[in-house]
Amino acid sequence: MDDLTAEFLAKYPYIPTQFIALDAETTGLSADVDKIIEIAAIKFDLLSNDHPVFEALINPNVKVSRKITSITGITNAMLADQETFTDIAQDLKQFIGDLPIVAYNAKFDKGFLDTEFANVGIILNNHYHCALNLAKAAFNLPNYKLATVAEHCSIPLNEAHRAKADAVAAGRVFMCAAVTLGHINEIIPKKPFTKSSGADHKAYSPNEFGELYGQTIVFTGELSMTRAEAFEAAVELGLEIKSGVSKKTDYLVVGEQDANLVGPTGISSKQIKAEALIDEGFDIQIIDEDEFITLINANH
Template structure:
């Protein structure tokens, strides 16, 4: 195999509480096999928070095998393999804690996180979540947080990156990008408890490709006609409505700032998201390009609304 992509879901805040596992096998940069297991955790305790994530309950797993029984069927796949997971620290910690829970010998294999791996193939800065990376490469995810579907999506993300960079295999990809961390499982320092992150204020994700003009003709004298527009920060206007109005004016919405950007629309920035500076990465890039002579106009929401109505 080139690699095996895996994904775990857990029942509660203990990393040893695996309740499902997805495994996707890749050879010659093609998916060749898949396996999915429901797992009975050491204790049948499910938190509402985790059930809301993956939808599994006690009823789903109470008659399933425990991890140590399933491990007997799958342990040979891990010996000397390359294992990949998205946010690998989590999935590797789950595996490690499950092995420790049942006093199973720790196997030796290498693992890679698909976050730094896929970053090498991104054409622009993209969020680290699996959904954001998949959207960047137009990869469909059928059922997020189903362990098999997430493992398959992770595998497709990796094979797509290999293809995008014109490499024959994961191995040649990693040889080209030697900064991608390849770690030994035996050297993992696992987290033993799952700490749910406090939900930060975020913006409703708008799929730019779904926004198209719903007018028949354009005013070619409009300041946004034929211009590339990028948004950053929170607007008083609904973000999707604002984008729709730009498209109806003949403009084009872009997800990232580049040398072809004409306008960067800046809303209110949340410092818990962008940091103490209060400046987003899009703004930083725009200012950097302006210093190099690129004609990007950075405007606030008030000026944006004025230009929309002009």
């Protein structure tokens, strides 16, 4: 170990000396129905400064949409002759071992990994650190896309939305945020409930060149971002913002609800209506803030 490394570890003893930085590219946003098409795991070893890489394209046995190809650059032809997740599962599990896992929006990657591993009878009990949550606690930025946070931390990200590049960036963002905070507790200050004001959805016009142009979105509850920030991110994607849920709604973003407004169920009237329409067969995706951020990241 060189002197600089020893000094760093002594100064920041709360940062794990070994951890896995991981990223998964997928066919969509739902771990229940979508599949992993690329996985990368980087073994950060701060003691040896050696960082082995596990990287694989994965045949999901389903077609990858043109939208996902446009985002990741991964085509069906690239995946046709690749191994399935079942084929690589044991090697990936062995590579990860019992080390802590760092991912950007860890809830997303954990959901897919848990589902894919469960399909082959493997359970991961590793502890996860969310670099996104840590970045939110550490930095005051206009948005928390991986590219934005990486730039803030002077971390290069030349192949965004490819697993290896995103995994490396996630691991380095994790360390940058940890150094800034002085800890690795993913503490995001809670905002007191206030009436969402200062943002009239009618004042926000969808970007006609956005990936999701022609689709609509509705928000309910309080988010860690302001309504104006949420509206700006939504229209940049091409989404049209509506005040109420209808048969034409594509996305409902559910934030933290005020019990004084929604009562003991904790469910808003917008969500109740959306769930009823889903039961009738309408295709409405109900997502939380983390999934909304994933949607933003996936389309940039």
